[in-house]
Amino acid sequence: MIETIGTVFRNDEITPGYKKLTLRFVEGISIRAGQFAMLRPRNAYEPLLRRALAVYRADDSRRLSFLYQILGRGTAALACLKPGDQVEALLPLGNPWPVDAAGSSELAVVVAGGVGSASVLMLCEELIDAGVQTEVFFGAASENAAIGCGLDDFRAMQLPLIITTVDGSLGERGLVTTPFSRRLAAIDGSRSRVYSCGPWAMMKAVAEIANEHGAGCLVSLEAPMGCGFGVCVGCVVAVERKEAGEYGAYKRVCVDGPVFAADEIRWDVAGMSH
Amino acid sequence: MIETIGTVFRNDEITPGYKKLTLRFVEGISIRAGQFAMLRPRNAYEPLLRRALAVYRADDSRRLSFLYQILGRGTAALACLKPGDQVEALLPLGNPWPVDAAGSSELAVVVAGGVGSASVLMLCEELIDAGVQTEVFFGAASENAAIGCGLDDFRAMQLPLIITTVDGSLGERGLVTTPFSRRLAAIDGSRSRVYSCGPWAMMKAVAEIANEHGAGCLVSLEAPMGCGFGVCVGCVVAVERKEAGEYGAYKRVCVDGPVFAADEIRWDVAGMSH
């Protein structure tokens, strides 16, 4: 983890509402799939808090990209950045997706919902590198959202890719959990490992489906973050406590996660509602 | 007075720390010398309050320029504007410099200090148009500041122009009040009318000198402004009350000014300290 200043290299719209921010850093930063950064335009007054963004791509250790959806004040401020502008950055943060070499699990099933895709592109690359057979389920609200969430980069990886959109403008109409559930029923769930990132409700459903079919399931959670480095204890998620530990029945998404085993999470306690 | 949106046409640095902002408006706005606008980047969160800037130039009624010094948060935010960006604007505000046609006063003496120059460029033009004999005393901290405050535009008017800088980098070293005072002593003060805009301490000195020599003196004051249109009563200046009036012993710089007769002002009550 370092605190540094990134310089905006590009900040382009992918489709309306979705942008990709590429930052250059003076120092080399080694990133593992699933890790994130806390970002904020340099010397900004508002909003105060930095925003958490997954590292989408590491072109090299000095040039990192972030894919984001413009939702509120913070992402709107990031969207205003122009090449040459500076960004305060704390990174890399959080634990990475665990990837075992081929063999230990037969099939990796990656389920991305909306801009949760940003956290799994590098995961897919690592899975490919590790020789793990991988399939991707990619859900979005619409074709615009799907492309905005980086669909073309996923297509370029040439993995089996199932697309759903809520409005049916691309792929299967409906939620990504439907084809995902069909697929787990068709194969031997216990020999697959599910990796999921997306809205809370989606991950909750993915976790249930995986559990039904005996598949191991990992989720990358979101939570409103004050600091991103474990200090404010604001980003917690309720967990099934198995051992006694310092953080009671809650874990911090920023340092204890964002990747958790799905069966560790108390899905009944309300999570991130966005 | 209208509330409208201006579009940034240009926002160029003149010299370090000084910029000129040119805005385009959909509607024609007729401006008189000495009037000002309250400006703020559109949809900005911080700072909250708009900043008062004198109209420096009206290229035409749809294109207005403002000359400003970057001091604090508000002017820094204005300095970030790029062509095409939008600005919330309320204008025109305040009373204009009174300009009588030639004859009624023999000589107009314009004394500008620092960026107070922004309020008097159009005044000089109006004086020329009215056929009034005019001299300009132009004081700044340094050559950089003098150029930044629009010196070249003043030079282009071909009026008698006396320049002073505090550091002596251009013109006479010292304060603008020194040559101004010399000049009033040399001519018949009672036949000249002084127009002054600059820091409080300078205008106070100008008012005293004018008074000594029996010259009429008008000043354009600055005050921290909440609204710019008379509502907050935050921008007041203490006045010698001659008639009973609704605003007690204070007048609002934004609507009762910014131009005041110097002998109306209570110079002993602390004014704007910047």
Added chain:
Amino acid sequence: MPIQDEADILDTNLSVEIAGVGFRNPVIGASGCFGYGLEFSELIDLNRLGGFCTKGLSARPLAGHPPARIVETHGGMLNAIGLQNVGARAFIEEKLPLIRRYDTRVIANVFGYSEEDYMETIRILNDGEGISLYELNISCPNVKEGGIVIGNSAAAAARLTESARRLSERPLIVKLSPNVTNIAEIAKAIVAAGADALSLINTIVGMAIDVNTFKPRLSYGTGGLSGPAIHPIAVRMVYEVAQVVSAPLIGIGGIASAMDALEFIIAGATAVQIGTANYYDPLVTMKVIDGLSDYCKKRGISRIGELTGATFN
């Protein structure tokens, strides 16, 4: 709340009632931030406004404090105007006739240094035609005699309310001070003493220091903090008061958008007042009215009053 088709609802009824007085909509200009209303006549359609509160009026004109009177802070501003105003008599004679040209509710904000002062002002205002309600400002932090703000004591506030209620020929709103340990308790005492409605909050006492001169940046020393910075504090206070009194509440503090206003309404307010935002966005009242209307239409809410205190459901 199911989101209905816009077409389903022809129009939302934004009107509200406070102490028997109907308002076209719940958006009111706050005292000290809306002048005498007339200042806005070039900028907005006053006939669309729910109403406005006048600058605090006293029996005699007040000159106010010397400059500097305002200082900008992060997310807000401090002011110590010192209640500069034309006086109640001049208000009636010079301002009211002009204001009566517009069809909006006029709330006269009443201020005094002592109980007798307040009574004197009300007596004068009782003659004014076109005033709908009074708002008793017992919470201005920028003027105190003997260091006491009446609104910070339940007993003193109740005493003043009682006297004002007796004298007043119009419904009485009392404006609460946020600079207290227990605003709910004071609210209860004031309602028990006869207030027809409560408005809250006034500004929070703050201070800014010039690190170059070592002096306070306001001539008065301290000032009242207003603007978006105080919004969460104000919403909390409205919520607290809503739990213990049933008199209508008017929420005030840091409103700059319809969403900011809605938080107050859901917390229990019948109407809202907008202050500081008028300075930096003179059209804000109109924008909030439009925003409330859009919000209700999208959700199929036919009467904005349904939302008041919806958080309790």
Added chain:
Amino acid sequence: MPIQDEADILDTNLSVEIAGVGFRNPVIGASGCFGYGLEFSELIDLNRLGGFCTKGLSARPLAGHPPARIVETHGGMLNAIGLQNVGARAFIEEKLPLIRRYDTRVIANVFGYSEEDYMETIRILNDGEGISLYELNISCPNVKEGGIVIGNSAAAAARLTESARRLSERPLIVKLSPNVTNIAEIAKAIVAAGADALSLINTIVGMAIDVNTFKPRLSYGTGGLSGPAIHPIAVRMVYEVAQVVSAPLIGIGGIASAMDALEFIIAGATAVQIGTANYYDPLVTMKVIDGLSDYCKKRGISRIGELTGATFN
């Protein structure tokens, strides 16, 4: 203050003393915003820091409130963490040995639900080696038993201070609540009861409502407001307290720059604590230390202590 040549002064002495304990400089990490210090070891040089306050410690570990625990507001944030902490015992055993590797002042922030709770925590902490002072948190708005915050009552606060003072083997700072009508009065009572120093302010109670769900955005309902939004309120309170007590004060609230810190010092604080700004600018403590040093050098101030309460001169 004449501005001297930088060369005139070799270096400003930034050190200060609080209740007999020397601090390298007046910049202290605020409780709940600096973890157990260790979280910052990768980011800043802890050996340059004046000191830090631990997250509030209680006799037993606390799990805290369910999410959501934080909400961003304009110029600030609301939190209702619920004092999640490892417990005083685990702090001593697991954290202190690691903290002792650094040369900085450790202030243990003490919290309890009842007087007995507080005493229990102090008893445990008395065994901890490397703690310089205690800070009694009597003002957390996010945990109350029976709806009462001890810090909001002069009598209750004085009682607790007295007991804590008796038991404590270290100098005692008491942290004041801003959610009161008269903070100066409470400060006096607490100092009379034996507090060696006061820190102020804790967060201000606020609330944010989700206009889509009609529910408070924090699971606990209300939360504590912190950040730049509250700075002017905090400076005013330090100023008020400085006028009536002579015990050293530690100013807290919305500090994000050296200038923000200086306002507190000029208002009467001996030192400052920085909270929320650490979240969005993890280097802020170092920047403030450098900024204070620059400011003093430029003005030829040889000891920062000269500035404390300079506004009274």
